[in-house]
Amino acid sequence: MGKRCEVVVLGLGAMGAATVYQLAKAGANVVGIDRHHPPHNLGSSHGDTRITRLSVGEGAQYVPIVRNSHRIWRELEELTGESLFEQSGLLVLTSSPEFDPNDKTDFTQRTIGLAQTYGIEHEVLSAEQIRQRFPQFANVHDTAIGYFEPGGGFVRPERCIDVQLKQAEQNGAILYKGETVTDISSDEKGVTVITNQRTLFADKLVISAGNWIGGLLGEPFDSLLSVYRQKLFWFELEESAGLVGHSPTFILTHGRGDDKINYGFPALTGEGSLKIATAQYHTSSLPQTMDRTVSAAEEQDMYEQQVHGRISGVTSKVVKSAVCAYTVTPDRHFIIDEHPSLQHTLVVSACSGHGFKHSAALGEAFAQWCMRGSTDLDLSSFSLKRFEGKLS
Ligand SMILES: Cc1cc2nc3c(=O)[nH]c(=O)nc-3n(C[C@H](O)[C@H](O)[C@H](O)COP(=O)(O)OP(=O)(O)OC[C@H]3O[C@@H](n4cnc5c(N)ncnc54)[C@H](O)[C@@H]3O)c2cc1C
Secondary structure: OOOOEEEEEEOOOHHHHHHHHHHHHHHOEEEEEEOOOOOOOOOOOOOOOOOEEOOOOOOHHHHHHHHHHHHHHHHHHHHHHOOOEOOOOOOEEOOOOOOOOOOOOOOOHHHHHHHHHHHOOEEEHHHHHHHHHHHOOOOOOOEEEEEEEEEOOOEOOHHHHHHHHHHHHHHEEEEEEEEOOOEEEEEEOOOEEEEOEEEEEEEEEEEOHHHHHHHHOOHHHHHHHHEEEEEEEEEEEEOOOOOOOOOOOEEEEOOOOOHHHHEOOOOOOOOOOEEEEEEOOOEEEEOOOOOOOOOHHHHHHHHHHHHHHHHOEEEEEEEEEEEEEEOOOOOOOOEEEEEEOOOOOOEEOHHHHHHHHHHHHHHHHHHHHHHHOOOOOOHHHHHHHHHHOOOO
16 A cells, blocks of 8 residues: 555656645645656756746746745745845847847847836846946947846756755655656546655645656647757856956847847856856757767857857856756747646646746645645646647
8 A cells, every 4th residue: 555645746846846845834745756866957957047037028927926936035045044046137138230129029128018017127228338237248239228127137946946845854745756757547536656666645746747747648748848958058257357246147139039049147256157058949859868968069159159249258168068958838838737637637847948937936836726726826828728729
């Protein structure tokens, strides 16, 4: 006979760690399971830093979620003494010869529009103001436009996961790490979760298995979710750059298309480097066979296509690199919904490359769903219904 609990959380990365923490804090009898030992570097939640911002240019539906996350990061900092969320200031800018100030699809314009609608503190900057305030962008075009959000910045993903898992355990959660879920079934009484080491019975199940969800659950998730290998680069600072303490978190659009957007983080004290990345959505991978090393050719290509002539103060030398994976839906928005056939089961996709900033608040919402069947946040726009007719 296996163990019975109120909730099983499958996958303890960004989403799962937040969920077990909130459930345990609320007094639920919760078990968390992860095939690895989170925080680890084999999923979607590693690489030291993740951007967070209140004006979420991806869509208005995200604004209330990220607001709640910022509150929870601060509560966790207060509780644990750990530094999780740094309001370094966030600069979103478009500097491109093709820039059309009337283009409402431009990411910087969308971000400005959303900040105006939601009353989010910000400044709109001209090319001259960008050059003066942020010397790493000294080369912007004369038509460049900038959005500066003083309250934006970055969170520390590994620390956030670690802190929430420890807090969950302190509040009574049982966590099985290094243990893989191999089968799930359900009936009106609850859910049965089989791992390579045990069988568990639960009233509710939250599946937050990141880029493994398609393989674990099959259709419709397998068809809806694509996994894309992404690379992170830490470029050595020029000695005279003076960027430490003077560089924001940023998102730079320098043309049309996904390969013309890059993002990065402040030069942090003692690190001697600047982390810069871009995203690719053209070549999909499988988590089990993904190449997790970055080649010298990829480092050189990144410098030439994204850094050289655009971001000053760094050399072409990569002092550290990492591979991390996006799990992307067809419209690049999240899937958060009850499983179409498994009863008592909530599925959360790994959130298409922009989920970390929302994870703390989503964990709180998933805990509410488990305990009372509804959430304070409106998550209806993330339902599977929007793909109906497109499902095989
Ligand atoms: C390069 C990169 C940059 C990003 N930048 C940003 C950013 O700047 N801002 C932002 O907000 N978001 C960003 N994101 C997105 C964000 O990091 C992700 O949305 C988020 O971390 C996903 O968390 P998750 O919990 O869904 O997945 P994961 O953290 O990968 O967790 C899934 C967990 O499930 C476990 N698991 C899987 N299968 C099983 C199984 N069968 N049995 C047991 N355990 C299992 C895995 O071991 C893993 O620990 C970025 C992502 C990447 C990859």
